[in-house]
Amino acid sequence: MNRISLIILLFISSIVISCTDSKVELRKEINAGIKENLHSNFEGALVHFNNALNIDPNNAEAYLNIGNTYFNQQKYNLSMENANKAVELDNTFGQAYKLRAELYKKIFDDKDKACENYLLAEKYGVENLYNYTKFCK
Template sequence: MSQIEELHNLGQRSFNLGNTKEALVHYNRILDIDPNDVKAQLKIGNILSKHGKYSEAIEHYDKVLEINDYDILALINKGLALHYLERYDDAIKCYKIILDKNPNSAITLYNLASSLVKQNKINQGLEHLKKAIKIDFSYKVKASRDIDFQHIKTKNEFKKIIL
């Protein structure tokens, strides 16, 4: 097993045990060896996002996208980080890149719907939410509980979709 593989295993084990600081140490050691290690960049981005450090996470997702401009995990996670920073237009751009190549990505449609609704583009958001639910029914339950949709819960258009 190579040193990088061993560090990935240690990082994942630390993460699984809830020790994200230790996991970050392992993933950063990987980047010291190979700054273009996509998996380590993604893991660091995800850990930073988990801790609400969205701007820092975006830096890691951008490094992945420099290597592969259509890395779905980097795009979806960058979109989510941008959404949490309330940069909805930028989040939507990430989602649209994915949907241009994969129009049936339920998670992307759902996230796009969420960002559109947060921009008060309710009808557009609900159209994308309908598409996401048609592909994956579990998004109906998710939407009914999602804080991003709370302010439209009483609207008949929303009720028709989730009830």
């Protein structure tokens, strides 16, 4: 019985370590992508964010950052697609609602949808939006 317990323990430990390694790699890829985006290396940023999606295909943060990168490249439809995917994966992701609000306000000239998304961003923890939301309420 002890031998079986040891085998089970080793198996579970390997799964836990594997999951931890994946989370560390995911964080590294997202952070590297953010850094590339900040330095206007948008193609490099997209490589890192897509690497993150290869690790976790349902990572809302990676989709948000892809959306931010496309926004910076003025590829607004692609930006919106990725912001929408981030919201689809995590409907409490305030930053994704904020990106959508910015697109609706500045690019697609839809003040109602901009307000709706700014209010959701505020609801889900994005701070300092009062100047955007004061006319929405």
